[in-house]
Each structure stands twice: as structure tokens, then as C-alpha cells.
Amino acid sequence: MLNPQRTIDELKELRALTGDENGAQRVAWTDTWAKARAWFREKLEGLPVEVETDEAGNVWVTLRGESEKEMLIGGHIDSVPNGGWLDGCLNVMGGLEVMRRIASEGTPPVTVRLVDWADEEGARFGRSLFGSSCASGYMEPDELRNIKDKDGITLSEAVGKFGVNLDTAKQAGQQLKNAAAYLELHIEQGPVLESMDLPLGVVLGTFGVERHAIRFVGQAAHSGSTPMDKRRDALGAASKLHLAIRDIAVRNGGVCTVGRVNTLPGIVTSVVAQADMTLDQRHLDADGLAAMLREAKEASTQFAAEEKVSEEWNLIWKIHPILFHPQLIQFCEEAIIETCGVSHRLPSGPLHDAAEVARSGVPTIMLFVQSLYGISHNKIEDTKEEHLVLCVEALDKLASKTMAWIVGQE
DSSP states (O other): OOOHHHHHHHHHHHHHHHEETTEEOOOTTSHHHHHHHHHHHHTTTTSSOEEEEOTTSOEEEEEOOSSSOEEEEEEOOOOOTTBOSSTTHHHHHHHHHHHHHHHHTSSOSSEEEEEEOSOSSOTTTSOOSHHHHHHHTOOOHHHHTTOBOTTSOBHHHHHHTTTOOTTTGGGGGGGGTTEEEEEEEEEOOSSHHHHTTOSEEEEEEEOEEEEEEEEEEOOOOBTTTSOGGGOOOHHHHHHHHHHHHHHHHHHHTSEEEEEEEEEESOOTTBOOSEEEEEEEEEESSHHHHHHHHHHHHHHHHHHHHHHTOEEEEEEEEEEOOEEOOHHHHHHHHHHHHHHHSOOOEEEESSOOHHHHHHHTTOOEEEEEEOOGGGOOSSTTOOOOHHHHHHHHHHHHHHHHHHHHHHHHHO
16 A cells, blocks of 8 residues: 655655755765665565666666566655755655555566666766766766866766776666656756645656856956946956846746856956856757757857957757657646646756656656745755655556556557
8 A cells, every 4th residue: 555654754764864954965976875775775675676786876676567568767865965855865765655555466567666866966076867877878988087076086986986887887778678668756846836836747848958158258457547438348248148148038938047157357456358157048949949049149249249359159068858758748647637636737947867768768757746935955945745645646646557558558
């Protein structure tokens, strides 16, 4: 029998074990993360499952079914430093509760697998979705090998202590060879469901991302002796672009963010000679994302001319929008309506392991539960306990529908 209250109790237990007054401390590739994973394995005792860790450090829990076709349920136990008590681990523990229910009813019609992806957050080295991108095949070892943390330890060294070799990590892709569907429960991490007073939502897909570094170069000049019309102010161009991207986002139905601006020489008595800024643009539609990038570049060129400065754009990272499976979207909506009477479809701004699984070709869906205050990656991250109960119940219904669908395709 499904017992969502057990999920809540276990999440609180994990919080007490691996958190402190500042929040969750389960940063991947650390002792605290290892402690959390050992605790998770203890929770599997008594279940008729097999447990293995793949070449990328992902932990797989397998409940064999009548068919080799597999339904995957995934999440991640790792957290950001000073993180919340639900981000990632709700997915794993909610999935475990669903697996317990399925196991209690005998051999399932399809094989059911629960995966704890390694280093979803990328908190220590800045490379998110490590384990799932190894499985999807989109991790490139040479791009990561020499990345260092704040203490100078390379990513290669850190993962090596956990038995992971970057050169063989992509062999984790073998774990997906029989996957017929992937389900992921997650807190929303945003304000949409709360603003609509809805507990649960269906995720349509994850935003595509264009992330660029932009440099404007002008001329340093004395702030007292240089007339306003004679200045080549790099910050002037950056400031105009910062304001313009907000209108660009609204006009195209996406989101744009300037997260950092650095200036040189950076003193109060000089016109800014160089301004470096970052631009993050996200959209669920590829054409919408391309339009935002095009408009931002056009605006940048205009503002550089107005301020008599040069401009340079460099790509930091990009990923195309990833849409989830239409049939699984329908199943998820049905499961939510059966659970609480009303549903809502929305995109995911943050990236998740589900995006990498979908990129690998596995039919994928995500289920969101409301986040209080719309806040995550913070110790005040929270969700009402009655909503946590509902999300586990909805995930369970979604799992049943998905298993029947997989059987029907054989």
C-alpha cells in the first residue's frame, strides 16, 4: 500500500542527517553526499531489488518485472550548499515509495528502476547534470577533466575518489538500453503554481538556453575633464542592453537575465573602458529563443554604436528546448486531475536530469508540486505537507498508467 507520509518522514530524517542550521549540505562528491547515499541504501532493505552503481556514479535500484522493458523513475540526492530539504531528494524518496507499492503487489508487468543521478546540481565544479549527461552521451570528458573547485581539486580527481573515470563514464548509457519511459517528480522551484493556488502541474518540457559573455570596449577618460558627448563609455552600452533584454523577453514570451557586470578600470574618477556582462536567455520554443538572441545582438550593436564602443560576443553554453512526450503529458495530467481535481501545464525554467534523458530519446515526463514562496536552493525552500502527499499519490497513478502503456506497446 502506498504511504506518502512515510516519504515525508524520510525526507525529514535525511534533512536531520545531512543538513545544518544553514540548510542541506549534500554537495556531490563529498562525504556528506556519500553519507546520504548510504542512508538511502538502508531504506532499500527488505525490497526484492538489485542495486548497482554505474560508470558515472549513478545509483540504480531495479525491481525485475515480467518484461525487460523498463519504466524509470529518477531524481538526485545531491544538493547545493545551504540548499533546501526537497530539491532532488523528493524525487528519489517519492519514487522509492511508488516502487514499494508496486513491489508489494508482486512481480510488475514491466521492470521498474529507480535512479539517483550523480551530481545533478553541479554545485562543486559548475557542471550540472553530470551523471545523466554521461548516460545520454552528451558529456565530453576533455571539457571537464581540468575543471577545478575552489580548493584547486580537479573534477577528475574528485570523481575518481568515488570510482568514476571520466574516460569510461559514458558507458553509463548502457543503463538506458531498455528504457521505455522516464518519470521525474520535482518541486516547481518557482511561483507559478502557488500564484494559481494549485498543488500540482504537468511539465511540458525544459527551456532552451543561450548563455553568452559580452564585452564592450571604450576608452578610459577622466570623469571630470571629459565632456559627456566626447565619452566612449563601455558601461553605457552594457546598461542599455541590460534594460533592453527585459523588453525582449516580455515581447517574445521568454526570460532573459544579466547576472553579472564587471567594469574596468572600476574607479569613481574614470569613464568605464571595458564592461563585461553575462546574458542568460531561456525559452521553451526554439524559434522564440532564436528571436530573443537575434534581437539582443541587434540591440547590442545599436548601443555600441551610440556609445562609440566596440562589442564582442562569446558563447558560454547552449542547449535546445526539450519537449516532453505527448502521451506521458496526457497521462500526467490525468493522474493530477484524479488526485486533486485540477491541473495546469507549464514549462520548466531550470534544467533537470529529465532533459538529458529526453535528449537520449527516452519518452520523458515531469510532474511539479507547488513551492512555497517560489523559492528553492535556499534553506527556506518548502512545500505544504498535504501537497507532498498529493504529489506522491499522483506520481503513483502516473506510474500505473505508464506501465500499462508500455505493456500495450509490446
